[in-house]
Amino acid sequence: DAKTTQPNSMESNEEEPVHLPCNHSTISGTDYIHWYRQLPSQGPEYVIHGLTSNVNNRMASLAIAEDRKSSTLILHRATLRDAAVYYCILRDSKSSGDKLTFGTGTRLAVRP
Amino acid sequence: DVKVTQSSRYLVKRTGEKVFLECVQDMDHENMFWYRQDPGLGLRLIYFSYDVKMKEKGDIPEGYSVSREKKERFSLILESASTNQTSMYLCASTSPGQGYEKLFFGSGTQLSVL
Numbered sequence: 760d761a762k763t764t765q766p767n768s769m770e771s772n773e774e775e776p777v778h779l780p781c782n783h784s785t786i787s788g789t790d791y792i793h794w795y796r797q798l799p800s801q802g803p804e805y806v807i808h809g810l811t812s813n814v815n816n817r818m819a820s821l822a823i824a825e826d827r828k829s830s831t832l833i834l835h836r837a838t839l840r841d842a843a844v845y846y847c848i849l850r851d852s853k854s855s856g857d858k859l860t861f862g863t864g865t866r867l868a869v870r871p
Numbered sequence: 872d873v874k875v876t877q878s879s880r881y882l883v884k885r886t887g888e889k890v891f892l893e894c895v896q897d898m899d900h901e902n903m904f905w906y907r908q909d910p911g912l913g914l915r916l917i918y919f920s921y922d923v924k925m926k927e928k929g930d931i932p933e934g935y936s937v938s939r940e941k942k943e944r945f946s947l948i949l950e951s952a953s954t955n956q957t958s959m960y961l962c963a964s965t966s967p968g969q970g971y972e973k974l975f976f977g978s979g980t981q982l983s984v985l
Contacts, residue, residue, distance in 0.1 A: 852970025
């Protein structure tokens with residue numbers, strides 16, 4: 760399984776943009792990039808996913824490097840409710856039994 | 872609303888007890904997963920299943936077994952609980968194969984083994 764690497768922690772000020780990086784240098788051509796976040800005392804929840812093009816939804820934007828070896832989750836205006844652990848994982852579109860391995864993620868702290 | 876339901880939010884067991892953690896999903900998903908989460912270690916995959924009666928070992932299967940008799944239910948079994956199995960356990964489910972399907976998680980079971 761291709762692996763991802765994320766910084767352990769990041770800090771942001773409230774109402775400022777946040778860029779959360781993820782490296783996936785061994786990504787294959789059939790891997791989708793997924794982001795999940797885990798709020799305190801909850802299970803992880805889906806944030807966004809993409810394959811090659813940048814993606815936007817109501818929660819965040821996903822910027823994918825041209826060589827696909829890295830991606831960045833963008834929160835346009837951080838709020839205190841965005842304080843969470845953010846996980847970047849890869850899903851293989853050619854595998855029905857993909858293992859879905861998570862790492863330690865990035866813990867985001869948001870300062871008021 | 873789609874749902875992954877874990878039977879207990881908090882569970883306290885004694886060393887040596889047999890423990891069952893139950894997970895039920897209502898989305899007709901083929902793939903189901905059990906993770907444990909410990910401070911500083913992220914989510915670690917214990918077992919997963921991509922069909923009824925099928926199971927695959929994850930990264931840390933030792934001390935655990937699983938059962939998938941029905942598509943909607945995936946059980947994690949601790950045959951003889953030990954204190955080092957005190958952890959948050961998370962169940963998840965998804966559809967297979969296309970790569971873009973979302974993974975849905977339950978709220979977790981905090982297990983304490985005394």
